[in-house]
Amino acid sequence: MEDRQIRPGTDGADDKAGEAKVDLIAVVVAVNDGEPCLLTIGEADTLPSGPFALEHRSPQSGLRGWVEQQTGHPLGYIEQLYTFADRDRVGTERQQRVISISYLALTRKEQATASCACGWHSWYEYFPWEDHRSGTPPEGLDILRARLVEWADAAGDPATQRERWQRVAIAFGIDERHWNEELTLQRYELLYEAALVEEASGGKATPPPAAVSGKAMVADHRRILATGVTRLRSKIKYRPVVFELMRPTFTLLQLQRTVEALAGRLIDKPNFRRLVEQQELVEETGDTSVDTGGRPAKLYRFRRAVLDERAFAGTKLPLSRA
Amino acid sequence: MEDRQIRPGTDGADDKAGEAKVDLIAVVVAVNDGEPCLLTIGEADTLPSGPFALEHRSPQSGLRGWVEQQTGHPLGYIEQLYTFADRDRVGTERQQRVISISYLALTRKEQATASCACGWHSWYEYFPWEDHRSGTPPEGLDILRARLVEWADAAGDPATQRERWQRVAIAFGIDERHWNEELTLQRYELLYEAALVEEASGGKATPPPAAVSGKAMVADHRRILATGVTRLRSKIKYRPVVFELMRPTFTLLQLQRTVEALAGRLIDKPNFRRLVEQQELVEETGDTSVDTGGRPAKLYRFRRAVLDERAFAGTKLPLSRA
DNA sequence: TCCCCTTATTGTCAGATCGAATATAATCGG
């Protein structure tokens, strides 16, 4: 237990251990016409990505380059999501590992310079069960719940049964529990484990139709997307990142619709206004919106100064507990 | 803008782009006798780490192996922290990039199997300004504040001056602002930017004495530690991770002291109890503690069941806003 | 012009939560 090699960080250039192929990959999100959208490239459902090259000073800058090259979209806000590096995470033939450093990026659709081999897709195409904005749970959710309970029951021993059942109940809001929109990743992983999504089974089991279980993506991109959705849904609650997705000027209802699009649930209008205003996140422009019927709405802009004034860590924004 | 290579994730085995050296690195934390401690190896202040090798199924498992090998400590709870990959982040001679995937791990000191070339250090040795448990700010904080204001004033244009001053004021709680214990990383990065920590200046400027500016670490390990501290300080507020650091059985005061050690600030005792109890995080063992003077305290154990019962995302634990 | 429909904006109210402070209980050492 003592004669092992002690490695102080930066030595050992002799062996090939630690060499690996490293990719940068982006979950680029915008909200277009009240729909939360994902930027994909090519025909298949693929996230923009590219190798992390030596000429890149930082992964962020490398990522900006790749995304702009592949989609024509300049990226604004970027944050690191997660590094995926499990050995068998891509259907690999070779004996080389692929490491993907993933990022969450926020933009607006209008910022594209040109159309290209890329496109926007509502992220609810990939996760139909996540959209609860209609007030009632989306169709198909009950099918998934039923199949998940089947899967739980199919476990060998009773302990595993109960444990599976518990996880399903929490993640999918069964048994008097409330729906928690932040559990997107957990839900996807359960569906994957239960082979209820296409990419999971390897053709063995038969998942529900795509209208219920959603569109699959290349490799593990859907998992990466789920990671991004989860992160964004939790982040909008304590950091004013929504504004990265808004036009320079907007009405409070537009802001609310954007938050609702991301969260996949409805918010009480007066309460939302109260929260936004008492936190002084926005200021009136003086103009009003030419709107679609009804009283004209005041236009607001984001008070960028709040980023300098406050430390957003543990504070609160819209959306509270159920 | 259109004729660029579209890379669907897993191709391009031809060029060496994307090849890099990948390390796994761990911030291993325990709380020993009320002090939050970091596990280091060797003589210098170095985090346990090792290359991510092909035989590792996942980075987590690789990390467990390296840490156990280098320190004799089995790891319990692990979570990914951040992937550091900037080109010049290590004083590099070669033209090869080093990517470090960092993890936060929680253990207890007693779980060591044998002593070895490793040791525990209070993390406040590295960040003396972070320990506010005495009620009053630690000595030296005012020195840092003063030097930071100097640095802000030294900026070229007034805009940069104000921007620097704002950041300093928020991070270090100047000007009526409250101390926010979650800003550890921001504080470290400001000190680095202002060349007030040893590893920053490259010998150019003269940082304050170590008693004020803290002990340096190898390469950028101190930044990685700061990332870990920040993560842990925010995480204890919404997930019951503290219990990973507790003995199987403990008194509520011990639990409180542990949280205080991590947060670097004092908590009101009755309120802490109320929070812990009403969330049903613990259950009585029936025994009481043979303690050091005063009425004996009931012993509790963590109710592991809560992990299955509740979805910890957005919920709350101890420590509230100031 | 007036009525009605739609959306915007403001206000109310009860319950939960939070921070602070107080009161009571149990043990130990003299």
Add this chain to the structure above:
DNA sequence: CCGATTATATTCGATCTGACAATAAGGGGA
């Protein structure tokens, strides 16, 4: 038996939250 020490239980007011109600300001059609 007293007082020092720590544990545990309670109270109170301020604030925050969620649900809901009420009023304001436009547009369109009768």
